[in-house]
Amino acid sequence: MGSAIGGSSGWNTSAAEACFGTVAGTGAEIGVGRSAHGSVRLRTQTLLVGLLSLGVPIIGWQSIKQLHSSLQQTRVDAQTLRAVNLGNTLREAQAVSRWLAIGDDNPGNDAWYAETARWPLFVDGYADDWQELRGSAANHEASGDPPISLSFLTARRGPSLYLFVKVQDADVAHHLPPLLDPDAGENESPDPHLLLANGDTIELFVQQPDGVSVHALFSVIAPGPVDVVHASDTKGIEAGSAISGWRAAWMDVPDGYQLEIELPLPAPGSRIGIVAIDSARSDGPPDDSVEGAPYGRVEWMRRHWVGTLSPDRMRKLMTSDAAETAAETAGILHYESNALRHLLEPWVVPGTRARLFDEEGRLLADANDLYSPLPQNESTAGSVTANLLDAVLLRLFAWFAAGDLPLYPETEKSRQPLHLEDDRRLGVDELLPTTRYVTVDNDRLLGTLIALDEQGVDRLRGYLLYESNEEHASAVASSPLARLFVLLVLATLMIGSLLFAWATRLSLRIRRLSLRASQAVDRDGRVATLVGSGANDEIGDLSRNLAALLARSAAYTRYLESLSKHLSHELGTPLSIVRTSIENVDRQKLDGETRRLLDRASGGADRLGGIVRALLESARLEQSVQHAEFVDIPLLDWLREAAVEYAQVHPDHRFRVALSLRELDEPGSVTTPALPDSRARVAPALLRQALDKLVDNACDFATASDIVLLLTPGTPLGLAVANRGARLTAAEIGLLFSPTPDVTASRRVGEPVLQDAVHSGSGLYLVRLIAEAHDGNPIAFSQATGVAADHWLVIGLSLPSR
Amino acid sequence: MTDETDSRRRILLVEDEPDLSDNYTLALGRAGFDVEAQASVADCLAAVAVRVPDVVLLDIGQGAHGEAGFDLCRSLRQDHPKLPIIFLSARESDLDVVSGLRLGADDYLTKSVSLAHIKRIRAKFTAIYASFSGIQTVYGLGYRWLERLEY
Numbered sequence: 025m026g027s028a029i030g031g032s033s034g035w036n037t038s039a040a041e042a043c044f045g046t047v048a049g050t051g052a053e054i055g056v057g058r059s060a061h062g063s064v065r066l067r068t069q070t071l072l073v074g075l076l077s078l079g080v081p082i083i084g085w086q087s088i089k090q091l092h093s094s095l096q097q098t099r100v101d102a103q104t105l106r107a108v109n110l111g112n113t114l115r116e117a118q119a120v121s122r123w124l125a126i127g128d129d130n131p132g133n134d135a136w137y138a139e140t141a142r143w144p145l146f147v148d149g150y151a152d153d154w155q156e157l158r159g160s161a162a163n164h165e166a167s168g169d170p171p172i173s174l175s176f177l178t179a180r181r182g183p184s185l186y187l188f189v190k191v192q193d194a195d196v197a198h199h200l201p202p203l204l205d206p207d208a209g210e211n212e213s214p215d216p217h218l219l220l221a222n223g224d225t226i227e228l229f230v231q232q233p234d235g236v237s238v239h240a241l242f243s244v245i246a247p248g249p250v251d252v253v254h255a256s257d258t259k260g261i262e263a264g265s266a267i268s269g270w271r272a273a274w275m276d277v278p279d280g281y282q283l284e285i286e287l288p289l290p291a292p293g294s295r296i297g298i299v300a301i302d303s304a305r306s307d308g309p310p311d312d313s314v315e316g317a318p319y320g321r322v323e324w325m326r327r328h329w330v331g332t333l334s335p336d337r338m339r340k341l342m343t344s345d346a347a348e349t350a351a352e353t354a355g356i357l358h359y360e361s362n363a364l365r366h367l368l369e370p371w372v373v374p375g376t377r378a379r380l381f382d383e384e385g386r387l388l389a390d391a392n393d394l395y396s397p398l399p400q401n402e403s404t405a406g407s408v409t410a411n412l413l414d415a416v417l418l419r420l421f422a423w424f425a426a427g428d429l430p431l432y433p434e435t436e437k438s439r440q441p442l443h444l445e446d447d448r449r450l451g452v453d454e455l456l457p458t459t460r461y462v463t464v465d466n467d468r469l470l471g472t473l474i475a476l477d478e479q480g481v482d483r484l485r486g487y488l489l490y491e492s493n494e495e496h497a498s499a500v501a502s503s504p505l506a507r508l509f510v511l512l513v514l515a516t517l518m519i520g521s522l523l524f525a526w527a528t529r530l531s532l533r534i535r536r537l538s539l540r541a542s543q544a545v546d547r548d549g550r551v552a553t554l555v556g557s558g559a560n561d562e563i564g565d566l567s568r569n570l571a572a573l574l575a576r577s578a579a580y581t582r583y584l585e586s587l588s589k590h591l592s593h594e595l596g597t598p599l600s601i602v603r604t605s606i607e608n609v610d611r612q613k614l615d616g617e618t619r620r621l622l623d624r625a626s627g628g629a630d631r632l633g634g635i636v637r638a639l640l641e642s643a644r645l646e647q648s649v650q651h652a653e654f655v656d657i658p659l660l661d662w663l664r665e666a667a668v669e670y671a672q673v674h675p676d677h678r679f680r681v682a683l684s685l686r687e688l689d690e691p692g693s694v695t696t697p698a699l700p701d702s703r704a705r706v707a708p709a710l711l712r713q714a715l716d717k718l719v720d721n722a723c724d725f726a727t728a729s730d731i732v733l734l735l736t737p738g739t740p741l742g743l744a745v746a747n748r749g750a751r752l753t754a755a756e757i758g759l760l761f762s763p764t765p766d767v768t769a770s771r772r773v774g775e776p777v778l779q780d781a782v783h784s785g786s787g788l789y790l791v792r793l794i795a796e797a798h799d800g801n802p803i804a805f806s807q808a809t810g811v812a813a814d815h816w817l818v819i820g821l822s823l824p825s826r
Numbered sequence: 827m828t829d830e831t832d833s834r835r836r837i838l839l840v841e842d843e844p845d846l847s848d849n850y851t852l853a854l855g856r857a858g859f860d861v862e863a864q865a866s867v868a869d870c871l872a873a874v875a876v877r878v879p880d881v882v883l884l885d886i887g888q889g890a891h892g893e894a895g896f897d898l899c900r901s902l903r904q905d906h907p908k909l910p911i912i913f914l915s916a917r918e919s920d921l922d923v924v925s926g927l928r929l930g931a932d933d934y935l936t937k938s939v940s941l942a943h944i945k946r947i948r949a950k951f952t953a954i955y956a957s958f959s960g961i962q963t964v965y966g967l968g969y970r971w972l973e974r975l976e977y
Contacts, residue, residue, distance in 0.1 A: 596915075597843055597846060600846055600849075601845045604846065604853060605849055608849050608852050608853055608856075
């Protein structure tokens with residue numbers, strides 16, 4: 025690579041390096057710098073305004089939340105006060121004290137809690153109608169051969185008490201008749217009691233608080249209804265006599281049998297016990313582990329039992345008058361009290377619930393109006409849709425305002441709890457009796473738990489749980505507040521969204537206007553017209569003002585573009601006056617000094633005429649560039665055809681096409697099996713005009729006959745004409761593509777290229793115009809040939825690829 | 827034709843610029859032409875009405891009216907179809923040339939031409955009269971174009 029010459033304008037060298045490889049010299053890109061914006065963008069400002077606007081509803085929201093908290097605290101206080109008053113009332117009620125004292129003698133024994141059945145129970149020996157009950161069965165097991173176990177459920181409905189007993193026994197015996205000795209003496213008959221129960225039996229003992237006791241025997245010969253009889257002789261009642269009002273049904277199952285019993289509901293606090301007795305014959309007296317008795321002359325009846333009370337204990341209790349004896353061993357019957365519920369009901373309004381538990385947490389009364397609808401009136405009446413909307417709004421409000429709440433498994437849809445959980449009983453707090461929580465069904469409740477102690481005695485007797493449904497219209501005094509809040513939130517979101525959308529639209533409009541304004545002036549300085557916006561706001565005004573400004577600027581640019589043409593026209597007449605005046609002077613009558621001055625004036629007029637013609641030609645060329653038509657052509661083929669035509673026009677020169685700088689001195693040194701893709705989108709007429717000028721220039725100043733049409737495929741494409749000649753100086757290259765040739769400079773340097781300034785200057789300015797019309801650049805540099813003072817002068821243009 | 831023959835030719839010069847008009851009148855007079863200079867279209871039409879010149883040397887731009895020369899050419903051509911008309915203008919664009927010729931002008935000279943080329947103007951006279959007299963009818967316009975390109 026020879027020495028390259030960078031022009032004073034710089035772009036010649038840089039473009040040449042891009043097309044032809046490294047060319048030494050200076051280069052500088054001409055571009056419009058984009059200044060950084062330090063100020064806050066309008067979009068950001070609008071966003072800040074939007075956020076600040078959102079601050080107002082946030083403050084409103086905080087106010088509503090505060091108001092809601094106040095209302096909630098008021099409701100908490102009111103409910104606490106109501107619950108405390110109810111508790112005081114209950115403490116003073118004798119019935120309550122009596123019920124709460126029932127378990128004093130037998131704390132912790134909740135096996136005999138009779139759950140209130142919501143459906144009728146049919147005494148048929150099957151367990152299907154017991155499935156809905158929530159209590160768990162009490163289980164008792166006994167070892168033996170075979171082992172037996174007993175489990176039972178207790179329920180109450182109306183005036184009856186129900187028991188469902190299940191006994192697991194591998195060997196069920198309904199009837200074992202004794203083998204009597206034909207020669208037996210008077211005292212050798214079987215025990216009458218054994219004759220009464222000579223199979224597997226169940227015995228139930230019930231002792232009312234007033235001391236009246238019943239010892240019932242359930243025994244059948246075959247599964248089915250059971251004739252309930254007295255199991256013991258007492259107070260004139262003979263064992264085996266029927267017990268009126270009692271019913272039972274026996275049903276055998278694969279692993280034993282089950283018995284369903286109905287009896288008149290004993291008073292709460294009654295002592296009660298049950299036992300299942302397994303009977304079998306034995307050849308001898310049993311050991312100590314089982315109970316046995318002689319059964320006939322040669323056999324023994326071996327019996328062993330499982331249950332809450334032994335058969336013998338039951339018999340003894342029947343014969344004893346001391347109720348305290350039973351209290352030590354028998355269980356205590358508990359169940360919900362209608363009387364206590366009636367005490368609670370006046371305190372329960374729609375949306376509330378009051379429950380009374382004993383010391384052990386057993387449910388004694390439940391007045392539940394938690395989900396009852398409000399009585400319709402003008403203030404609460406509404407359509408289903410409105411109520412649904414209220415519910416949705418309230419849920420939303422609760423979601424935002426309430427936060428996390430403890431979860432309790434109490435729900436309307438699941439089984440009613442029969443006991444107060446131990447953790448809640450242990451956590452009862454006199455200072456903060458009212459808490460808020462949520463059920464598994466997402467019902468938000470406000471509950472007040474109060475410990476009931478005995479009046480005058482510091483002894484815990486029970487608990488009162490008073491609850492209100494926060495989602496119940498009557499319980500939620502803040503429902504309108506919740507609606508207001510949610511509407512505020514929705515309105516805020518909507519306003520915020522609208523504000524953001526508006527800000528975005530504003531930003532887009534400004535950005536679009538900015539983009540159009542930035543594209544209004546192309547790199548040649550031509551100003552495009554801008555259609556003003558029809559909007560009646562400030563941006564519309566700005567758009568219209570900008571459009572008007574651009575229109576004026578475009579007009580002025582057009583004026584400047586045509587200035588050279590007008591100037592040349594306007595200068596033509598005075599120039600002609602000067603020239604014709606000088607030429608009309610009779611030089612023969614002038615002395616030498618005057619002729620010399622006249623020659624100078626004539627020379628100046630000639631130079632001025634050259635400049636005027638150059639300006640005029642430049643104006644014409646710019647017009648033709650603006651109206652050029654661009655098509656996609658293969659440049660290599662196009663260039664080869666041009667070379668043939670140039671050879672015909674310039675027979676004194678040899679034209680050839682080269683694809684690299686190496687081929688300037690070594691034709692054919694570069695062999696390309698496949699021709700490079702030289703397609704480009706160009707204006708062929710313009711390009712041919714530029715090539716004509718370059719070829720004319722090369723032919724005029726070539727010191728050898730070789731003229732090379734150079735095409736370097738790639739990005740960008742390079743298209744140039746090379747000829748041998750003197751090395752170009754930087755000053756000369758700077759003037760090569762100038763629109764107005766500096767004739768003074770040319771005369772100063774005296775180089776051949778600029779001797780005819782009009783020809784070279786305006787012609788190569790055409791090359792620059794055409795290069796820029798193709799978004800390319802003019803290029804010019806010198807390449808040494810190896811012969812002293814002989815260079816390849818490469819002048820052309822770079823073109824972007826397709 | 828001889829210079830004497832040409833010198834008897836009468837040229838009507840229409841030029842609104844007095845200095846330029848005087849210079850052309852002086853130069854053409856020295857060259858042997860009888861020059862009558864007029865500064866406006868009306869004066870030109872009046873002069874032609876009095877006496878038809880041999881050639882009209884017509885400036886396109888007349889004062890503020892930049893196209894007045896074309897209008898005058900059209901008017902003269904209607905009244906005097908064989909009157910030789912040569913445009914003289916500072917305009918050099920091809921459009922002006924074509925417009926002038928389509929209006930019936932016989933040739934087109936730019937003002938930038940030197941008076942040294944007056945001899946060529948005389949040659950144009952010769953060519954124009956030759957074409958009107960049928961000597962160079964075939965080559966008329968093409969000849970003038972070729973001649974103009976010599977500048």
